[in-house]
Amino acid sequence: DAGVIQSPRHEVTEMGQEVTLRCKPISGHDYLFWYRQTMMRGLELLIYFNNNVPIDDSGMPEDRFSAKMPNASFSTLKIQPSEPRDSAVYFCASSLRTGVRNQPQHFGDGTRLSIL
Amino acid sequence: QKEVEQNSGPLSVPEGAIASLNCTYSDRVSQSFFWYRQYSGKSPELIMSIYSNGDKEDGRFTAQLNKASQYVSLLIRDSQPSDSATYLCAVSGQRGSNYQLIWGAGTKLIIKP
Numbered sequence: 001d002a003g004v005i006q007s008p009r010h011e012v013t014e015m016g017q018e019v020t021l022r023c024k025p026i027s028g029h030d031y032l033f034w035y036r037q038t039m040m041r042g043l044e045l046l047i048y049f050n051n052n053v054p055i056d057d058s059g060m061p062e063d064r065f066s067a068k069m070p071n072a073s074f075s076t077l078k079i080q081p082s083e084p085r086d087s088a089v090y091f092c093a094s095s096l097r098t099g100v101r102n103q104p105q106h107f108g109d110g111t112r113l114s115i116l
Numbered sequence: 117q118k119e120v121e122q123n124s125g126p127l128s129v130p131e132g133a134i135a136s137l138n139c140t141y142s143d144r145v146s147q148s149f150f151w152y153r154q155y156s157g158k159s160p161e162l163i164m165s166i167y168s169n170g171d172k173e174d175g176r177f178t179a180q181l182n183k184a185s186q187y188v189s190l191l192i193r194d195s196q197p198s199d200s201a202t203y204l205c206a207v208s209g210q211r212g213s214n215y216q217l218i219w220g221a222g223t224k225l226i227i228k229p
Contacts, residue, residue, distance in 0.1 A: 042219065042221045042222065043160070043204065043219045045216060045217075045219075048216070056216070091159055091160075101147050101148050101167060101208070102147075102148035102150075102208040102215060102217060103148075104150050104162045104165050105150075105162075105206075105217060106162065107159040107160050107161070108159060109158070109159050110159050
């Protein structure tokens with residue numbers, strides 16, 4: 001079975017450029033999560049979707065960040081304009097239902113983003 | 117106070133010994149608990165999930181949950197060098213009307229041959 005698929009695996013770009021990260025969740029999973037991981041701050045939840053609808057975007061750091069999920073099999077995380085402090089590894093994860101009794105989340109391989 | 121706390125380590129354990137990793141959490145209503153392993157440069161990988169008090173065993177791994185004391189632990193028996201990684205504890209927690217996983221900062225485990 002295919003896992004969560006993220007692209008690109010690596011992205012190096014200059015400050016001020018637009019960056020788009022992509023994610024395909026596991027088929028049948030109705031929750032999709034975007035995380036950012038850095039040495040200093042660990043794993044941070046940015047936003048998550050249920051049935052393609054954003055549920056909680058309180059972790060999105062600034063208006064420069066936006067995320068969409070146009071259908072059940074695709075999501076994007078966009079940074080515009082990008083800044084050096086956005087450099088991190090960005091993970092997408094998906095799961096079946098969440099709630100009081102959460103189901104485990106399954107992670108993609110991540111996108112290592114470097115903003116010069 | 118952090119919501120999910122783990123000792124950052126590194127925890128050094130000789131090969132063949134038992135590695136014990138601990139996690140405490142603050143939300144008394146949490147009902148789902150997960151251990152993930154993350155190798156350097158890789159993504160978190162689910163090892164164990166546990167929902168009820170007591171022990172749950174899967175091969176060399178045993179998860180232990182004590183809701184009264186609000187801790188969850190992971191034991192790795194017969195530790196191997198390939199077990200060297202960072203282990204993340206994740207606990208379900210409520211944010212407003214929604215439930216999310218709250219993540220610990222991870223414990224770095226080093227298995228010495």
